[in-house]
Amino acid sequence: MGRNVVAMILAGGKGxxxxxxxxxxxxxxxYFGGKYRIIDFSLSNVANSSIDSxxxxxxxxxxxxxxxxxxxxxxxxxxVDSTCVALAPRQTETGANWYKGTADxxxxxxxxxxxxxxxxxxxLSGDHIYKTSYDQMLQLHVKSKADCTISVLEVDIKEASRFxxxxxxxxxxxxxxxxxxxxxxxxxxxxxxYVFTYKVLRQALVEDAKDEKSEHDFGKNIIxxxxxxxxxxxxxxxxxxxxxxxxxxxxxxxxxxxxxSQRSEETINFDETPKIYSEDTNSFPEYIGAKAVVKxxxxxxxxxxxxxxTKSVISNEVIIEEGxxxxxxxxxxGVVIKKGAYVENAILGPNTVIKEKEVINKDSGKxxxxxxxxxxx
Amino acid sequence: xxxxxxxxxxxxxxxxxxxxEKRPLASTTVLGRYAFIDFALSNLTNSxxxxxxxxxxxxxxxxxxxxxxxxxxxKNSKTGYLNYMINEEGIHNPFYNTDLNNIxxxxxxxxxxxxxxxxxxxxxxxxxxxxxxxxxxxxxxxKLFSVVYSKVDNAGKDYFGLNKITxxxxxxxxxxxxxxxxxxxxxxxxxxxxCNSSALKGAFPxxxxxxxxxxxxxxxxxxQRYSDVDIHAIExxxxxxxxxxxxxxxxxxxxxxxxxxxxxxxxxxxxxWKIYTRTHDTRPVYYGENSNVKDSIVANGCxxxxxxxxxxxxxxxxxxxxxxxxxxxxxxxxxxxxxVHLKGVVADKxxxxxxxxxxxxxxxxxxxxxxxxxx
Numbered sequence: 008m009g010r011n012v013v014a015m016i017l018a019g020g021k022g023x024x025x026x027x028x029x030x031x032x033x034x035x036x037x038y039f040g041g042k043y044r045i046i047d048f049s050l051s052n053v054a055n056s057s058i059d060s061x062x063x064x065x066x067x068x069x070x071x072x073x074x075x076x077x078x079x080x081x082x083x084x085x086x087v088d089s090t091c092v093a094l095a096p097r098q099t100e101t102g103a104n105w106y107k108g109t110a111d112x113x114x115x116x117x118x119x120x121x122x123x124x125x126x127x128x129x130x131l132s133g134d135h136i137y138k139t140s141y142d143q144m145l146q147l148h149v150k151s152k153a154d155c156t157i158s159v160l161e162v163d164i165k166e167a168s169r170f171x172x173x174x175x176x177x178x179x180x181x182x183x184x185x186x187x188x189x190x191x192x193x194x195x196x197x198x199x200x201y202v203f204t205y206k207v208l209r210q211a212l213v214e215d216a217k218d219e220k221s222e223h224d225f226g227k228n229i230i231x232x233x234x235x236x237x238x239x240x241x242x243x244x245x246x247x248x249x250x251x252x253x254x255x256x257x258x259x260x261x262x263x264x265x266x267x268s269q270r271s272e273e274t275i276n277f278d279e280t281p282k283i284y285s286e287d288t289n290s291f292p293e294y295i296g297a298k299a300v301v302k303x304x305x306x307x308x309x310x311x312x313x314x315x316x317t318k319s320v321i322s323n324e325v326i327i328e329e330g331x332x333x334x335x336x337x338x339x340x341g342v343v344i345k346k347g348a349y350v351e352n353a354i355l356g357p358n359t360v361i362k363e364k365e366v367i368n369k370d371s372g373k374x375x376x377x378x379x380x381x382x383x384x
Numbered sequence: 385x386x387x388x389x390x391x392x393x394x395x396x397x398x399x400x401x402x403x404x405e406k407r408p409l410a411s412t413t414v415l416g417r418y419a420f421i422d423f424a425l426s427n428l429t430n431s432x433x434x435x436x437x438x439x440x441x442x443x444x445x446x447x448x449x450x451x452x453x454x455x456x457x458x459k460n461s462k463t464g465y466l467n468y469m470i471n472e473e474g475i476h477n478p479f480y481n482t483d484l485n486n487i488x489x490x491x492x493x494x495x496x497x498x499x500x501x502x503x504x505x506x507x508x509x510x511x512x513x514x515x516x517x518x519x520x521x522x523x524x525x526x527k528l529f530s531v532v533y534s535k536v537d538n539a540g541k542d543y544f545g546l547n548k549i550t551x552x553x554x555x556x557x558x559x560x561x562x563x564x565x566x567x568x569x570x571x572x573x574x575x576x577x578x579c580n581s582s583a584l585k586g587a588f589p590x591x592x593x594x595x596x597x598x599x600x601x602x603x604x605x606x607x608q609r610y611s612d613v614d615i616h617a618i619e620x621x622x623x624x625x626x627x628x629x630x631x632x633x634x635x636x637x638x639x640x641x642x643x644x645x646x647x648x649x650x651x652x653x654x655x656x657w658k659i660y661t662r663t664h665d666t667r668p669v670y671y672g673e674n675s676n677v678k679d680s681i682v683a684n685g686c687x688x689x690x691x692x693x694x695x696x697x698x699x700x701x702x703x704x705x706x707x708x709x710x711x712x713x714x715x716x717x718x719x720x721x722x723x724v725h726l727k728g729v730v731a732d733k734x735x736x737x738x739x740x741x742x743x744x745x746x747x748x749x750x751x752x753x754x755x756x757x758x759x
Contacts, residue, residue, distance in 0.1 A: 277667035287663035307668035
């Protein structure tokens with residue numbers, strides 16, 4: 008008996024706009040919120056939707072990400088009949104190919120999907136920050152007897168030209184899809200989250216693979232082609248917090264939105280179940296020193312704070328020494344801020360060391376990134 | 385170490401009064417993140433031992449709930465083995481519900497051909513030890529039984545309730561006595577025994593005919609006094625903490641807090657010797673704009689907007705704006721409402737402090753608040 012739903016998470020992107028953060032790891036493996044990696048959100052959402060089979064499509068710098076995904080136990084996918092597998096490009100009888108696009112990544116793993124034999128396939132991006140259950144979207148897909156359901160976000164019409172925009176009729180059936188339109192006629196932006204009826208998806212992928220002119224991309228090729236074939240595509244209106252952290256500014260901003268002073272009904276609520284799951288680092292408990300000043304911060308276990316820390320997100324194994332000041336910054340695991348140093352509006356990559364009395368980005372107002380090799384962006 | 389089976393002995397854990405009334409010390413929280421059994425199990429994991437039996441005396445739900453998954457402590461959940469040992473026949477009879485009878489009821493490992501040595505270790509005695517070295521010394525001694533001891537200079541004050549031993553020139557146990565409250569310097573037995581599996585197996589038929597051997601401690605005393613079998617004595621030279629009262633629990637917790645930032649990583653906390661525990665998937669700590677936290681340990685899931693000084697806060701504790709918590713240990717899911725002032729308090733799980741209450745202990749005293757109370 009096949010499965011009802013299999014989730015496929017696209018996690019192969021390079022994330023070039025995150026500069027040194029993605030020099031050796033894929034964007035979905037970048038640290039976020041003091042404790043998490045970006046992909047934890049998608050994988051936790053899948054787990055919390057009672058979907059127990061997931062393939063994670065990795066490509067660029069996949070070693071860390073593949074290792075992190077492991078057998079999926081961090082998100083509970085190691086239970087009976089559960090599957091969590093990293094699917095990197097591989098050599099086949101016809102040769103070895105990189106994934107040429109989002110659709111090609113799924114096509115190259117069609118044997119995985121055939122093996123799972125699902126009724127529906129949920130396709131997600133591994134680099135989005137949001138907390139949801141896909142239950143309602145799946146229910147809508149089944150109820151409306153759609154071939155494909157696309158999760159959409161209502162965006163400011165002025166911003167719409169940055170997104171893939173959907174036009175719908177009065178029943179939210181999709182009538183048109185335009186990738187980054189110059190003059191958008193709708194504010195419904197595709198989130199890159201799709202539910203497909205697998206038989207329809209399979210046929211579309213096979214046809215697309217034979218099309219030499221195709222870029223093998225869901226937004227550019229698969230969706231428009233299905234519309235042209237009069238398939239039924241439906242929009243699912245997502246309500247809630249959702250962020251694409253593709254740039255240093257957006258990554259910094261999304262981290263800052265987690266701070267106590269920024270919390271609202273709009274932002275992610277970690278305290279409400281279901282939870283976002285992540286790796287337990289076996290860190291020692293976090294310690295706040297006798298002379299430390301900590302205000303409006305999110306700090307993970309394993310951190311040790313002796314200095315001043317305000318409006319910042321601090322990861323495990325970070326040390327802020329006495330007399331050092333960290334403000335409006337995101338410190339990834341293993342960062343050390345030596346005595347008397349000052350850091351402002353910065354993202355510090357894993358294991359970066361700021362020397363004694365060194366000043367990073369004071370009063371510039373811009374967000375900077377510094378990594379352990381001292382590359383500054 | 386595939387030829388060793390380790391038994392974590394929850395039968396001889398001391399009582400800490402109300403703190404351990406409804407749970408064993410093994411699953412009692414420590415440092416906001418761990419339970420005491422984590423230290424014993426992490427010693428085993430870090431020593432390469434992954435065939436483990438947990439000898440449960442009572443309150444099994446609390447222990448099993450904490451343990452949750454084999455994967456927390458075992459390097460390999462297929463080749464490793466974590467087994468809960470309960471004395472099902474004697475669990476309702478305190479005279480019969482002893483560690484020795486627990487082994488007799490769950491003696492599966494004694495018939496395991498791979499099991500050459502049995503290591504029995506305590507929970508109430510916290511120390512960081514590489515058991516691989518201890519077992520090597522036991523094998524090298526050629527003896528059938530060994531006991532691990534520590535040389536201390538404050539036996540009566542800090543280790544009352546344990547046994548003291550004397551060691552002869554050959555390195556074997558010459559005498560076993562109970563620690564006297566007046567004792568100063570002494571060699572303290574750490575309730576840690578290494579037995580050749582065959583010798584332990586052979587002892588059981590003989591025990592049926594002996595009326596005053598109920599526990600492992602009794603067995604060792606009997607062997608030392610009435611048999612011609614030597615018990616080898618193996619010295620442990622690091623720091624040993626014995627938790628046998630609420631006050632000791634508090635003092636040791638605060639000492640551990642200070643050890644966390646000791647650059648020498650004295651004894652318990654070093655990066656090379658991880659302490660494993662189950663994850664609760666709690667978020668990092670929120671420190672609000674009015675938080676004022678000094679010299680404290682704060683576990684994930686907490687939300688702090690008040691003043692916290694010299695404290696240990698476990699998971700999901702909330703300290704509201706204007707609340708002051710000093711010199712206290714607050715267990716998980718507790719709430720300190722606005723205007724409350726706590727000093728010298730050990731508050732168990734799910735306690736709530738409201739109405740600007742002041743709960744302040746006398747100097748050197750502690751106030752314990754039971755689980756679930758609203759004050």
